[in-house]
């Protein structure tokens with residue numbers, strides 16, 4: 001049974017007014033449905049009946065005790081606190097889907113480790129009383145130098161995850177990028193927001209689908225396209241295999257019990273507008289259920305994708321074009337030659353080529369090689385405002401944040417995303433002050449220890 005279908009088992013979404021009695025009733029219904037699914041499993045595994053009884057009782061007890069509590073976001077000091085809270089609130093399979101990297105997770109770890117190794121240059125006795133984080137990305141004014149990265153299945157961290165994240169981004173005056181593989185559709189997000197958001201495209205074998213989805217994005221007012229180029233084939237995440245996050249999904253007893261013990265999450269999903277791939281359902285002939293759509297998607301990633309396809313995209317996309325997933329100087333130069341308005345130096349958050357360099361280690365040479373007509377954006381491992389300062393110091397104009405806001409979403413829905421954005425802005429502002437910087441647009445190698453020298457060595461090709 002597909003994951004979202006399982007959630008759908010509990011019936012219709014809760015209608016307002018939502019009160020605790022309603023919530024408890026719904027959770028009882030959910031628990032009965034979930035335990036029904038367990039029953040089928042037990043029927044096929046009679047010897048495990050005792051596990052079922054114990055698991056069912058435990059799940060029901062947790063549902064009752066948790067439903068009667070409100071879940072305040074306790075003291076949240078940093079993104080790591082949001083991560084810890086998300087780990088408690090989101091079922092393990094979905095939390096780990098977001099948290100993990102491919103294969104041995106070497107690149108995932110390197111993204112963080114290499115950022116932490118870059119030391120910031122402390123400066124004193126500079127008047128930093130008036131600081132300004134505002135800048136622009138591909139011509140769009142933003143309140144701070146970052147955007148919310150495209151996240152596939154974002155709406156499985158919290159119901160209506162894409163809508164809530166887009167709203168939080170809009171309120172914070174930063175761009176939101178909707179993934180092709182989102183749960184909420186382009187149209188859902190457009191209806192729930194007032195300003196243009198950006199759309200991310202995976203070019204798949206079915207070029208007709210790519211063309212149609214771009215037309216839908218343009219119609220919805222999306223003003224920039226993020227073309228992801230580092231996913232011609234899929235890297236494997238071991239944790240997903242172990243958790244049954246596969247195509248088709250493997251629902252195990254432990255998953256069902258886990259879901260039953262996360263009532264806040266289950267409620268949010270029940271109330272969500274979509275429980276499938278929002279941009280695909282109804283647009284791929286003959287495939288409406290989650291499993292067939294997931295199978296279709298997996299067979300559609302196109303190993304033949306190449307630079308010629310960028311020409312084609314440019315012909316059919318009227319807005320700005322951002323090429324995401326560049327980690328090599330030669331590729332960056334090609335993207336520039338093809339007329340990209342921006343590139344994103346990225347290794348997909350350590351989820352594709354394991355063993356690839358960290359994004360931050362690839363950034364300086366690429367920033368040096370790219371002329372001023374193409375903006376250089378950066379992502380991979382950003383968890384603090386100081387990380388952003390590091391990336392800007394090494395040549396990025398702005399950053400995308402991925403997991404940092406996904407943890408916020410899992411921890412507290414829209415409030416959690418807003419909290420993540422707020423934390424990063426405040427941390428960046430303080431880091432700027434303590435490096436003697438007042439304007440984001442002034443950040444350069446001078447904020448990094450040895451930054452000027454490193455810049456020169458990159459220019460000479462000795463780094």
Ligand SMILES: Cc1cc2nc3c(=O)[nH]c(=O)nc-3n(C[C@H](O)[C@H](O)[C@H](O)COP(=O)(O)O)c2cc1C
Pocket residue numbers: 097098099111149150151152153179180181200228324346347348349350351379380381382400401402403404
């Ligand atoms: C759960 C998850 C799903 C993602 N889905 C997409 C996607 O659909 N399209 C895409 O271009 N990148 C996707 N990415 C990569 C992010 O856009 C971004 O490059 C990465 O998360 C940056 O690293 P960070 O999470 O350490 O900030 C995904 C990343 C995660 C963690």
